[in-house]
Amino acid sequence: MEYGHCHEKLGGEDMTLKKRSTFESVLITVIVVLTLALGIALFAGRTKVQNGRLLIQELSSLRSGVSLYRAVNGRMPETLIELVNSAYKMGESERPYLEFKYKDEQGAITDPFGNPFHYDFKSGWVSSTTNGYESW
Numbered sequence: 001m002e003y004g005h006c007h008e009k010l011g012g013e014d015m016t017l018k019k020r021s022t023f024e025s026v027l028i029t030v031i032v033v034l035t036l037a038l039g040i041a042l043f044a045g046r047t048k049v050q051n052g053r054l055l056i057q058e059l060s061s062l063r064s065g066v067s068l069y070r071a072v073n074g075r076m077p078e079t080l081i082e083l084v085n086s087a088y089k090m091g092e093s094e095r096p097y098l099e100f101k102y103k104d105e106q107g108a109i110t111d112p113f114g115n116p117f118h119y120d121f122k123s124g125w126v127s128s129t130t131n132g133y134e135s136w
Helices: 022-073 080-085
Strands: 007-010 013-016 087-090 093-096 117-120 125-128
Touching: 022 080, 022 087, 022 117, 022 125
Parallel strands: none
Antiparallel strands: 007 013, 087 093, 117 125
16 A cells, blocks of 8 residues: 555445645645734734723823822822822822833833833823824
8 A cells, every 4th residue: 555545445436545736735735824814913903902992091090190199299290100109198098199010121101012101291191102092
């Protein structure tokens, strides 16, 4: 018996397994590669959408934290790091103005895309520096 061929009689029919042609092999390879590429593209698209949603929430939290800081202290925080590292008294306990989870190696607060936030000290406005999200 040669490799790639199997001769059997099943119900009176000759069942022969043949090697795949080059065309069939290429076609299967192309289908697998396209399926993988589509899966990766869909995953990347979902990640971007999720990061965009997180960015909206984080901008809202940062802006609320700046407003609370101003109401309690009568001035804007000089930096976002000051905002994150500060706390205010509420009755008997101290609470942070803001709890933030994204920081880079230097301790700067970053958005879900890994880029730092822009903070305008004079107006108290916080915005993203990520391309396409600057006006949010």
